[in-house]
Amino acid sequence: MMKCLYLLSVVFHVTAGCALSADNPIEITGHKGGSVLFPCSCSDLNTKPQKFTWSTFRTGPLTEVLNDEHYRGRLQLFNHSSPANLSLLISDLREEDYGTYRCSTEKEHRETRLYIKDCELVNKTVVEHVTGFIGESVVLPCVCTDLQDKPKAVKWEFIGINHVQEIYDKQTGRHTNRVKLVSNIAPGKLSLLISDLTEEDQGLYRCSVQDDSRDVRLSVKVGRRETSTYSRKTDTTPPSEPPQSKTTNSPPASSSTTLEQDKQQTHSSLSLVFGILAFLLLVIPGVVAIICWRCKGGRCGENVITEGHPDCKRNQKDQIGSDVTVFTTVIYTYYSTDPH
Structure with a gap:
């Protein structure tokens, strides 16, 4: 009797197959060079799917991932130790890995959307305030958390009252030939340099990389900034020049000399009188x-x-x-x- 029940249970599981437990769809964000895990498993951990596969729409039409040369040496499965665990781990992420991935069994499938963030901006939730002066230059800060991350594209926009104008890398309007990135030495430095400032440059600017962005508010004032070089010149006294206090103490020495001369003149006068x-x-x-x-x-x-x-x-x-x-x-x- 017990053997019959066991056989019936096995037949039931084989017939029912693997019912996937993951929600459909889900979104995951990975960083270039890092790793990401696509979850997929049977709701009943005692079941084993007769067939399953991972595929992607990365290049357009649906293609299998497990046999794709693009992922060679970067994939790992876990179904060998746990048959109901169909999750997929992708390492050493690249920009080209961006796209939709599908976990499929003989009965159903679940999809996961992968986003590759090659640059996550610093202080993206805070509006930073920067002050510039008419006729001078100013730097609007924008950097990645990892300065070695190179974004696929970077865009700077001027946010007007009734319009949004792209000023980098497409230079348009009054910003033409007046804007450029500060440095290309570190790929993650995306700060923008604006030269020859005018009052019309005042306003809100936005730095964007892929799906990430941050805002900088620029204030333009009349006048010139006091440079550190000028401050050093005014605050430093050359060693060869005597301090001001010593110069002001020189008159007493002159007064002493005058008194000495007066005494000598008096002495000469008295000598003349006594001679007479x-x-x-x-x-x-x-x-x-x-x-x-x-x-x-x-x-x-x-x-x-x-x-x-x-x-x-x-x-x-x-x-x-x-x-x-x-x-x-x-x-x-x-x-x-x-x-x-």
């Missing part, structure tokens, strides 16, 4: 002696004592000595007190 005084002190006794001589009718000698003439009471020689002593004392006192 010394001359007078030497001459006055001689004048007094002459007066005495005339008063007495003769010379005031050492042994002559005049009566009635007080000017002749002192000896002429003693008078001269006394005056010289006074003059010498005054000169000595002046020079001892003068610091110079």
Whole structure:
């Protein structure tokens, strides 16, 4: 009895075949050089399809994938370890792999749509704001997450109020001969350089690669940008030039010199005055002696004592000595007190 039930169960599974569980259709996005898995399996993991295959509309008409030279060495199946698992793994993706793939059994099929993204843009959900100046140049940023990814095509558009105008790689309108990509060294750098800016260039720009895009808003202002070179020139003082503070301190040194000159002039004036005084002190006794001589009718000698003439009471020689002593004392006192 049990054997009969088992045989009936086997016959039922063979008759029913493999009912595919995947939704129809599905979309998958892969990146160039990466891998992608196309899911396909029987809803009952105990069943095994009598026949199944993978095919594609990549080149137009439906062609088999498993025997296509285009996929040689890049395909992997899993039905050897799990008969109900019909999934297909494709490695080392290429741009030409883009298209629709079909998993088919003897009863039904499921389709998967493959998109190959050779460039995923950075900050694609954010509108970046850039400022430029009339007559100058500006760069509108747009780069792939992987700078080595080279998009199949890149397009820049100017988004006007009532129209959308392509400005790269088809250059049209006022942007003709004024736009170009910044660098072709890294395939993933798609930034756009706009030269000789005008007020009409202000607005929204869109960078697009395949099904990916990002927006940049450009503002154009009047005036010129202060370059870093100019800033360095204004902020840097050559080592050979003295600081401003040292230059302003030079007047005190000049004032000190002036004071020194004033002291020397004062010293010279005082010397002249004392010289005149010394001359007078030497001459006055001689004048007094002459007066005495005339008063007495003769010379005031050492042994002559005049009566009635007080000017002749002192000896002429003693008078001269006394005056010289006074003059010498005054000169000595002046020079001892003068610091110079």
